[in-house]
Amino acid sequence: MRPESKSENGVAVAFGRQLKLLRIRAGLDRVEFGNRVGYAAQSIASFEQGRRIPQPEFVDKADRVLDAGGLLMALKEELARSQYPAFFRDMARLEAEAVTLHVYATLAVPGLLQTEDYARAVFAMRRPLLDEETIEQRVAARMARQEIFARKPMPTLSFVIEESVLRRPVGGRSVLHRQLEQIVEHGQRRNVEVQVMPTDRTEHCGLAGPFTLIEKHDGRRMAYVEVQRDSRLHTDWAVVRDVEEQHGIIRAQALTPLESLDVVMGLLGEK
Structure with missing residues (x-):
């Protein structure tokens, strides 16, 4: 940590x-x-x-x-x-090497899906305040991570995002609108699945918070958990297995990818 x-x-x-x-x-x-x-x-x-x-x-x-x-x-x-904050550097390297990546997001749109304006708004709201140079550096680093979508062979990527995240106007309504458009664009990629976890679910396995599951070329699987700028990378098989089990239930409780894209499209149509 x-x-x-x-x-x-x-x-x-x-x-x-x-x-x-x-x-x-x-x-x-x-x-x-x-x-x-x-x-x-x-x-x-x-x-x-x-x-x-x-x-x-x-x-x-x-x-x-x-x-x-x-x-x-x-x-x-x-x-x-x-260029990444110290607590994220190992994760950035693993993310770039991953063949499979599963992200569960509860607080903000996952960094890999963020637009530049949304990312800038997220960093600008950070407390203690970051200086402008650091904000621009962090935004550039986050955008660079999105090269994963152009990688060959294509990695398998999935995202489960809380509905509340998609309704929160981070950076303002116009920023959110463009962000939702980008989620739809990425969700239509063959190697990407985006699912929405509805707010009105009575059963929810993800209340312990966000995480990312990573699988490398050699078959090694890891779980990354980040809270309040502290992070932990779990490599112990028993711990990773528990997070994978939780992730499987979360995906079952969320909307399907097609249903989820319909929800995002509906949010785009709201004023």
Whole structure:
């Protein structure tokens, strides 16, 4: 279990120091270097000071422009992981490797289904408050996770979402409307199933809270549980089996995927 921390991002700081040394070695100031890689001098300063995590495209360009011989590119994978809060980094890696992913959401639309505006609203409401730079970094990281939908071979993905989540206007009505549209779009993919858990269910097996079940290529299965920015990844077979049993009952109690898409379409039609 690892709480979210405001501590310094060691990977970003190390990358920034290397970047600065290589830039100075090349005889470039931040403005000239920024022009060559297509970034403002202010952004270069943020990268060098470890305050902002660069995107992979920047790392590739910087490595070429500074003739770094792969030194900067060697940090790309660690940089990608470090853009997530500390408590989610292991889960982000496992999610990217999963062949099967089952998500039960009770508080907000699952991150993999979120639109950029919905994600930004979620992070903006976080308490204690996140600064604007951190919010934009978290939004970019969340959007990057959605590359899972383009992966080949396609993973099997399922989502059970509480009806109350779909009615909560996070970010405002227009943001929610676009979010519901995106849920419908993803729900129509061949490898994705979205189910709604109606609020009026008298029997409900999911009152203990949200979770994610992960299966890897080697058959290993894990359960990830996150509450109040603390997380736990369960690998013990008995614990994972219990969560899988709970998940099976939750899916049986929820609406079918077709019924669920009808519900979401109905919400889209509400004013």
